[in-house]
Structures are given as structure tokens and as C-alpha cells.
Amino acid sequence: MEYQKQTSFTFEIDNFSDKEALIRSPNFFCGGCEWFVDVYPKGYGSEDHLSAFLCVANPESLLLGWKRRAILSLVLLNESGKRLYRQPCKTFCARFPEWGWADAMPLEKLQENGFMEKNKLIVQVKVQVIEVVDEANVTGKETLDVNGFQVLYCQVGQVTSIFTKHPDIALNFIPKSQLVKTTYMNLLMGLIEKLNKPPRSFTKNELSDTRMLLMDLTKAGFKLEWLKEKLDEISLEWKKANDDGSLSYYGSRVQELDEQVKNLNLELDTEKVKSAAKVLSLEQTVSDLRDELSMEIGRSTPKDVLVGVVGSWEVLDYPDLSNK
DSSP: OGGGSOEEEEEEESSGGGOOSOEEOOOEEETTEEEEEEEETTOSSOTTEEEEEEEESSGGGSOTTOEEEEEEEEEEEOTTOOEEEOOBOOEEESSOOEEEEEEEEEHHHHTSTTTSGGGOEEEEEEEEEEEEESOOOOOSOOEEEETTEEEEHHHHHHHHHHHHHOTTTTTTOOOOOHHHHHHHHHHHHHHHHHTTSOGGGOOHHHHHHHHHHHHHHHHTTOOOHHHHHHHHHHHHHHHHHHHHHHHHHHHHHHHHHHHHHHHHHHHHHHHHHHHHHHHHHHHHHHHHHHHHHHHHHHHHOOHHHHHHHHHHHHHTTOOOOTTO
16 A cells, blocks of 8 residues: 555754754655654763654644554664664554654764764664554553553553663563563563552562562563662661661560659659658657556556556556556
């Protein structure tokens, strides 16, 4: 069909080493819509690489549910036509109207002798649109291919970000079944989301299960050293937080018990003081009564009564008054 013909578009960037801001190409037509190329001389998401992206122009003007599945390549040339870089790409849709290469070319390589003649860079994009959808029912269950993994539209941004930051993450991935690959990718995204939680929110069993999941994904072929380091950090912080919590609990308990002991000792001392005062009061009363009784006996009591009273004192162990 007409739209399946390959289109090649080329534009030149003069004085490339002096450029820092975004450089946008003129629009060109292919597969029933217009396109343009964005070039970032100082990188986009990768400061030490040149970045380039192929974009659908005016995507809002296209019909709802539009899609362009395209085979494309980016070629960086110098004035002599020497090829510097080439790589195929993916699918475009309303949700993702651009694809490209954040690490298209190391800046050091561009600066090497012989690569940049007369300080001019030539960018060539070749596009072959193999599928055109102008309108379709959008259910949210549509999938796109991202580095060999079929993922939902809502997941494309996250999966693309993973491959941008870790381009070699699935180079050794073993399973070939698309269903199995999708399952593993969903597990990986779930693991990444879980590791973004605060360390204190994990339980001991959750940490153990998370480490087992990481081991399973690694055995499947994912390169996840960066996630292992993050999990180790979370485990260390979790252990420290829980150890501190235990020490805090026992310290508080000791302080509480010590306070209780102090209060009880204070209460005991108070009762002792009260009891001593009461004993002294009783002893004083008894002493006063003895004196009064002695005075009364000396004044008016007959001798035989006196003898009986003295006898009773002896039984009660009162002082001997018989001489008196």
C-alpha cells in the first residue's frame, strides 16, 4: 500500500558544537500524517549523550484512537556521508506520539577528530509506516511493544522509563513466551513500586517476600543490581528503626518501673512518719495519765487501795510507787 513506502528525511545542523538548546527539524509527511525530529545537542535525560526523537506533528488533529506502527531508523552523518549511528524504533499513538533515543550518540564520540567535518552534523530519519489506524474504540486494554514486551498503554511510560535508565536490564532475559514476559514485567513494575515505600511501612515477612521476588526475577534473566542495592538499604533502615524502637520501649519501661518504686518508697516513708507521730502521741498521753493518777493517789486514796493499785502497776510493769 502507498503508506507502506519508506520515507527518508534529512536535515543539517551547522555549527553543531555551539548548539545547546533543542533543535527542531521542518515537518515531513509519511503514513497519512506529518512528522518532525527533535535533537538535543546536550542530551535529554542523558547529559553525556546526544538525544533525538521522532514525533508526530499535531497529534490532537488526528481522529480518536489513531495509531501508526512504524519501522524507523536514525542515522547521524558528517559532511562526507560517514554513518555514525543507527537504530530501529516502535509504535506511535495518541498517548505516546513520540519515540526516540535518549542516548543516541556519546558526545565524546561526536567530538573525536574526523567525525565532525566543518562542525556540521547531518541527521537522517527513515520511516516506514506498516500499520495505519485512523479511528478505533479505545478500551484501555490495548498494548504496545516496548523492547520486546507487550504492555498496556497506561504502563508504556513506566516501562519506557525503566529501559531508558537501565538499557541492559533485559538483555539476558530467558522466557520467550509473550504471556510469560508480560507477567514478569508486571512483577517487576510491582517490585519497583513496592521499593518506593518508606522502610518503616514494611513488615519482616514483607521484606522476606520482596527479597524472594527479586531473586526470582534475577533468575529469569533481569539485571537488577540497582534494585538489590535499594532493597539492602531499606532492610538496613528497617532493622535500625526496629532496634531503636525496642531500645526505646525497654528504656521507657525501666523508667516507668523506677518511678513506681520511688513513689512507693515515698508513700512508705510517709506512713512511717505518720505511725511514729501516732506512737509518740500515745506515749505522751499515757505519761500524762500516769502523772495525774499518781497525784490523785497521793492525795486521797486509803492505804489498802494504794497497795492494790501498786500491785496492778507491777502486773502492768508500771514504775514502782510503793516507797511513795
